[in-house]
Amino acid sequence: MADHPTRPTIKTLSEVTGFSIATISKALNDSPVVTQATKAAIRQAAGQIGYAASLRGMSLRTGRTYQVAVLMPVAAPSGFEWDGVDYAQILSGIAAGLEGSPYRMSVQVVRDAGEGLATARQVVEGHLADGLIFSGIQAQDPRVEYLCAAGFPFVTLGRCRQDLTYAHVDVDSDWAAWAATARLIAGGHRRIALINPDPRLSYALDRIDGFTRAFADAGLPVPQDLIMAGDLSTRFGKQAAITLARLPDPATGFVCVNESTALGALAGLRDLGVDVGRTASVIAYDDINASAYFAPPLTTFYLPIEDLGRQLGGFLLRRLAGEDPATLQQLTRPDLVARQSDRLERVLPWEGNT
Amino acid sequence: MADHPTRPTIKTLSEVTGFSIATISKALNDSPVVTQATKAAIRQAAGQIGYAASLRGMSLRTGRTYQVAVLMPVAAPSGFEWDGVDYAQILSGIAAGLEGSPYRMSVQVVRDAGEGLATARQVVEGHLADGLIFSGIQAQDPRVEYLCAAGFPFVTLGRCRQDLTYAHVDVDSDWAAWAATARLIAGGHRRIALINPDPRLSYALDRIDGFTRAFADAGLPVPQDLIMAGDLSTRFGKQAAITLARLPDPATGFVCVNESTALGALAGLRDLGVDVGRTASVIAYDDINASAYFAPPLTTFYLPIEDLGRQLGGFLLRRLAGEDPATLQQLTRPDLVARQSDRLERVLPWEGNT
DNA sequence: TTCCCCCTTGAAATCGTTTTTATCCGCCGC
DNA sequence: GCGGCGGATAAAAACGATTTCAAGGGGGAA
Numbered sequence: 001m002a003d004h005p006t007r008p009t010i011k012t013l014s015e016v017t018g019f020s021i022a023t024i025s026k027a028l029n030d031s032p033v034v035t036q037a038t039k040a041a042i043r044q045a046a047g048q049i050g051y052a053a054s055l056r057g058m059s060l061r062t063g064r065t066y067q068v069a070v071l072m073p074v075a076a077p078s079g080f081e082w083d084g085v086d087y088a089q090i091l092s093g094i095a096a097g098l099e100g101s102p103y104r105m106s107v108q109v110v111r112d113a114g115e116g117l118a119t120a121r122q123v124v125e126g127h128l129a130d131g132l133i134f135s136g137i138q139a140q141d142p143r144v145e146y147l148c149a150a151g152f153p154f155v156t157l158g159r160c161r162q163d164l165t166y167a168h169v170d171v172d173s174d175w176a177a178w179a180a181t182a183r184l185i186a187g188g189h190r191r192i193a194l195i196n197p198d199p200r201l202s203y204a205l206d207r208i209d210g211f212t213r214a215f216a217d218a219g220l221p222v223p224q225d226l227i228m229a230g231d232l233s234t235r236f237g238k239q240a241a242i243t244l245a246r247l248p249d250p251a252t253g254f255v256c257v258n259e260s261t262a263l264g265a266l267a268g269l270r271d272l273g274v275d276v277g278r279t280a281s282v283i284a285y286d287d288i289n290a291s292a293y294f295a296p297p298l299t300t301f302y303l304p305i306e307d308l309g310r311q312l313g314g315f316l317l318r319r320l321a322g323e324d325p326a327t328l329q330q331l332t333r334p335d336l337v338a339r340q341s342d343r344l345e346r347v348l349p350w351e352g353n354t
Numbered sequence: 355m356a357d358h359p360t361r362p363t364i365k366t367l368s369e370v371t372g373f374s375i376a377t378i379s380k381a382l383n384d385s386p387v388v389t390q391a392t393k394a395a396i397r398q399a400a401g402q403i404g405y406a407a408s409l410r411g412m413s414l415r416t417g418r419t420y421q422v423a424v425l426m427p428v429a430a431p432s433g434f435e436w437d438g439v440d441y442a443q444i445l446s447g448i449a450a451g452l453e454g455s456p457y458r459m460s461v462q463v464v465r466d467a468g469e470g471l472a473t474a475r476q477v478v479e480g481h482l483a484d485g486l487i488f489s490g491i492q493a494q495d496p497r498v499e500y501l502c503a504a505g506f507p508f509v510t511l512g513r514c515r516q517d518l519t520y521a522h523v524d525v526d527s528d529w530a531a532w533a534a535t536a537r538l539i540a541g542g543h544r545r546i547a548l549i550n551p552d553p554r555l556s557y558a559l560d561r562i563d564g565f566t567r568a569f570a571d572a573g574l575p576v577p578q579d580l581i582m583a584g585d586l587s588t589r590f591g592k593q594a595a596i597t598l599a600r601l602p603d604p605a606t607g608f609v610c611v612n613e614s615t616a617l618g619a620l621a622g623l624r625d626l627g628v629d630v631g632r633t634a635s636v637i638a639y640d641d642i643n644a645s646a647y648f649a650p651p652l653t654t655f656y657l658p659i660e661d662l663g664r665q666l667g668g669f670l671l672r673r674l675a676g677e678d679p680a681t682l683q684q685l686t687r688p689d690l691v692a693r694q695s696d697r698l699e700r701v702l703p704w705e706g707n708t
Numbered sequence: 709t710t711c712c713c714c715c716t717t718g719a720a721a722t723c724g725t726t727t728t729t730a731t732c733c734g735c736c737g738c
Numbered sequence: 739g740c741g742g743c744g745g746a747t748a749a750a751a752a753c754g755a756t757t758t759c760a761a762g763g764g765g766g767a768a
Contacts, residue, residue, distance in 0.1 A: 007479065009754055020718045025756055035716070052480060056414045057754025060723050065410070067460075074446040080660070082642040087442035092428040095463040104482070106421075107461045109449040125361065126406065128458070234647045260644070267647040288436040290614070293588050293621035295649045306434065363724055374748045379726060389746070411724030414753050711768085718761075723754105730749070738740090 008051040017045045028053065055102065067106045068316060069129035070094060071116055071143075073136050074109055081233035084260025086288045086305065090157070093309020094133060101317055103130070113200075117142045124152045131316045133157070137168075138200045155315045155328065157308060160202050167319050167328035169311045173203040176301045176334050177210030178217075180255045180283040183299070185218050187281060189253035193226035193244045195237060195265060197257050204229065204257075211255065226251050230261075237264025238271075245272050245280070256284035259291050262298055270295075277340055286337060301334035308332065362405045371399045382407065409456070421460045422670060423483035424448060425470050425497075427490050428463055435587035438614025440642045440659065444511070447663020448487060455671055457484070467554075471496045478506045485670045487511070491522075492554045509669045509682065511662060514556050521673050521682035523665045527557040530655045530688050531564030532571075534609045534637040537653070539572050541635060543607035547580035547598045549591060549619060551611050558583065558611075565609065580605050584615075591618025592625075599626050599634070610638035613645050616652055624649075631694055640691060655688035662686065 014021045019042060027034045027042040045051075055066050070091065075083055095105055106129055110116040116134060120143045123129050130153065134143060137158030147154045148164050155167040177194070184192050194211045196204050208227060215222040226244060230236035237256060241264065244251040256262035262284035266276060274280050277296045284291060286300030315328045368375045373396060381388045381396040399405075409420050424445065429437055449459055460483055464470040470488060474497045477483050484507065488497060491512030501508045502518045509521040531548070538546050548565045550558050562581060569576040580598060584590035591610060595618065598605040610616035616638035620630060628634050631650045638645060640654030669682045 007481070010756095011754080021755080022719075022757080023717055026717090029756085033716070038716080054481070054754055056410070056417075056419070056481070057723095058756075060410045060414045060725085060754075061756045063723075070461075072442060072445065074442060080443070080643055082440070082644045085442070086436070086440075088426060088428060088439070089434070091426065091461055092463045095461070105461050107424075107445055107449070107459050109446045127361070127408070127410070234644055238647065263644060263647050267649070270649055289434055290436045290588055290617060293592065293617050295621070295624055365724080375725080376727080376749075377747055380747090383726085387746070392746080408724055411753095412726080414723085414755085415725045415727080417753075709768100711766105713766090714764095716761105716763085719759090721758080722756085726752085728749105728751080730747105732747080733745090734743105735745105736741105736743085 008049045009054065010051075010057075012049065013042070013046055013051050016049060017042055063127070064130050065127060066102045066104065067129040068094075068098060068103050068131050068133060068313075069106045069108055069123045071110050071119055071132065071134035072107050073116070074111060075231075075233070076111055081235045082260050083232040084234070084258045084263075084287055085232065089288075089306045090135070090309040090312075093306040093311075094313040095309075096306070097310040097313020097315075098317065099313075103317070103320075113138060113142070117146060120146060124150050131155070131320050133312050133316055137202045139202045139205055140200075141202070153316065153319045155312050155319060157312060158202055161205070165326050167315045167325040169308050169315060169330050170332070171203070171303055171308070172331050172333045173206035174210040174213075176285065177207040177255060178214045179210075179336065180301065181211050181214035181253075182217065184253035184255065184281055184283065185214060185220065187253070189281060190220065191223060191226065191249060191251045192253035192255060193223075193228060193240070193251035195240050195254060195256045195261050196227060196229050197232055199229040207255075207257070223251075232258055232260055234260045234264035234267070237261030238268040239264075241265035241268035242272060245269055245274055252280045254280065254282045256282060258285045258287055259294075259298075259300070262291060262300075263294060266294055266298075285334065291337075292339065297339040299339045300337045302337050303334050304332075362403045363408065364405075364411075366403065367396070367400055367405050370403060371396055417481070418484050419481060420456045420458065421483040422448075422452060422457050422485045422487060422667075423460045423462055423477045425464050425473055425486065425488035426461050427470070428465060429585075429587070430465055435589050436614045437586040438588070438612045438617075438641055439586065443642075443660045444489070444663040444666075447660040447665075448667040449663075450660070451664040451667020451669075452671065453667075457671070457674075467492060467496070471500060474500060478504050485509070485674050487666050487670055491556045493556045493559055494554075495556070507670065507673045509666050509673060511666060512556055515559065519680050521669045521679040523662050523669060523684050524686070525557070525657055525662070526685050526687045527560035528564040528567075530639065531561040531609060532568045533564075533690065534655065535565050535568035536571065538607035538609065538635055538637065539568060539574065541607070543635060544574065545577060545580065545603060545605045546607035546609060547577075547582060547594070547605035549594050549608060549610045549615050550581060550583050551586055553583040561609075561611070577605075586612055586614055588614045588618035588621070591615030592622040593618075595619035595622035596626060599623055599628055606634045608634065608636045610636060612639045612641055613648075613652075613654070616645060616654075617648060620648055620652075639688065645691075646693060651693040653693045654691045656691050657688050658686075 010021045010024050013024050027039045059065055072087055108119050110119050132154040135157035137156050137160050139161040141160040144160050157169055159168050159170045212222050228240040254265050256265055262282050265282055269276050282298055284298055284300050286302045291298035291300045364375045364378050367378050381393045413419055426441055462473050464473050486508040489511035491510050491514050493515040495514040498514045511523055513522050513524045566576050582594040608619050610619055616636050619636055623630050636652055638652055638654050640656045645652035645654045
């Protein structure tokens with residue numbers, strides 16, 4: 001732990017320039033009470049000796065931490081299963097959104113929503129960060145409630161269904177599910193399954209809404225029995241697909257929640273000997289652009305999660321600057337990436353053979 | 355930004371207990387100069403009012419930040435391709451390894467090795483963290499050199515090939531590549547390809563060593579022309595497989611660097627009409643347990659990356675406590691998960707048809 | 709010329725800890 | 739009985755910044 005040639009402090013700079021530390025501080029913070037000439041001289045000297053304010057000192061005095069905490073959910077460690085979420089990309093986006101500010105990103109791992117609330121409490125009460133970013137928003141989300149009540153700055157990836165005003169970035173899951181379902185209906189499918197995550201998640205409900213609306217638009221009854229709630233794992237996707245394809249009146253279309261469940265669905269259908277692309281179709285959300293390499297390549301709705309992360313970071317910065325959360329809300333429609341697998345290319349099973 | 359009912363400071367505790375803040379500090383840090391009785395009283399009161407030392411104050415005084423920085427590599431943002439690395443799991447492991455300590459995890463995103471060095475410098479010179487964790491170690495790694503020279507505590511995931519003593523955790527890639535190659539040789543393959551990442555990476559060289567040794571052990575010539583260096587993307591896996599399978603004397607076995615390249619290889623072979631499992635075999639490192647759902651399921655060497663992360667965190671804690679880095683080194687052999695796809699079940703292509 | 713005000717800068721307090729140094733007190737030894 | 743010693747606690751300085759308030763100086767107005 002070699003103590004590096006102690007880096008310059010404001011006092012060093014004071015000795016070098018001859019100005020008092022008070023003036024230095026004001027000059028560097030661009031206070032209007034300091035002359036332009038003085039500011040220039042001080043900045044020049046600061047650059048010269050490579051002075052950068054110590055976050056520690058600033059932090060103690062101002063009460064700010066210059067840290068942004070991100071609550072990163074990880075699946076419970078029991079028998080790891082891929083969940084298809086590339087959180088690294090989200091973090092990368094957040095970091096990009098924070099760039100240019102003095103804020104750094106502190107990652108807190110949370111294993112479930114309950115732990116999320118506890119961690120949020122710790123962050124707020126322990127002044128561990130100045131702002132919070134998290135995802136996995138539930139329809140009724142205790143973290144959102146708590147943070148709103150506490151008046152703590154935060155931005156979420158996703159919206160809860162409560163009447164609260166807060167900054168958020170979200171994907172239009174209702175629309176995406178609607179579009180995916182409508183596309184399968186147009187392709188001739190009637191028995192379409194919705195492979196959905198934890199039903200407490202707000203976007204799981206959005207997906208059900210969109211799914212339902214697509215059937216209503218087509219004047220068709222909604223196949224309630226084909227809505228499956230689980231998690232984001234490949235294992236669940238496979239199990240669900242197998243269950244659904246084995247029904248007396250099997251599902252032929254699958255609207256998966258993401259690429260890992262879609263991969264599982266494909267594996268399940270393959271095990272049953274179902275030829276995806278001929279007798280069944282799969283559509284998914286696309287976080288990581290792996291679907292192009294599946295067998296068959298999947299039609300997806302691409303989520304630019306790094307961009308979403310960047311928005312999250314940018315919004316939090318603006319929120320920290322005092323901006324009204326009502327102006328910091330954004331809804332993105334994912335782009336359709338049409339590949340194959342979503343249209344019935346040959347006969348539909350219920351049409352019999354010719 | 356409601357200023358929460360200002361949380362208790364050491365001064366509060368001093369007023370409550372009647373002891374001076376100096377005594378409080380010593381008592382809570384378990385200094386031997388304080389009586390047991392006093393310590394007990396102070397601890398009791400601290401628990402009572404919910405006092406926890408402010409990291410800000412501690413940090414300013416001690417010069418420590420109580421932060422651990424993790425350098426998280428992300429692929430360059432040009433046309434995102436999945437790289438199959440679930441860094442979230444590594445972070446989760448690191449956080450688990452840090453649990454119980456006052457250290458928190460700060461994540462710095464780096465886009466390439468050069469930026470990694472710059473970021474490491476920033477962290478060290480700006481006192482942004484007390485320790486550093488990073489991966490993607492190159493055979494000649496400037497970050498390792500710099501940090502060793504600076505005497506800054508760090509732990510790496512991977513080893514460089516320089517003669518430096520530092521704490522690290524690594525996977526025995528040499529062994530894994532050897533075992534995978536030997537398995538394919540035993541399965542009848544002779545034209546075995548090594549799909550490898552960036553050749554500057556230390557473990558890329560380890561893999562070449564193991565690959566080479568497997569051929570040497572079998573008394574066979576090493577197919578140098580089948581060693582492909584690229585990145586971890588699915589795209590590269592596909593391109594490489596297509597190139598290799600189109601050779602006049604095509605590759606029939608593929609030792610992939612991870613699951614995303616393996617997925618790409620499968621996609622490429624499928625496009626060429628190669629029946630993997632009959633005329634070709636693929637083996638991969640397995641970070642995320644998705645290979646079980648590929649078509650066909652892949653035999654893999656499973657890397658418990660969360661455990662590796664936990665080790666990283668634990669090692670760094672011990673390093674920060676002053677332990678000798680020479681004692682903080684660990685090499686793990688990944689577990690073989692035998693599925694299919696790695697044995698030639700039917701005829702070998704060069705045997706002609708019967 | 710004198711007084712006042714404003715503009716610029718400086719001194720000092722403060723944030724919450726740790727650590728060094730000082731003080732107080734009782735007890736032991738001579 | 740007195741001096742010194744050591745054990746327990748307290749006082750004060752320090753870490754590096756920001757911020758409040760005071761001070762100094764110059765210029766304009768009377």
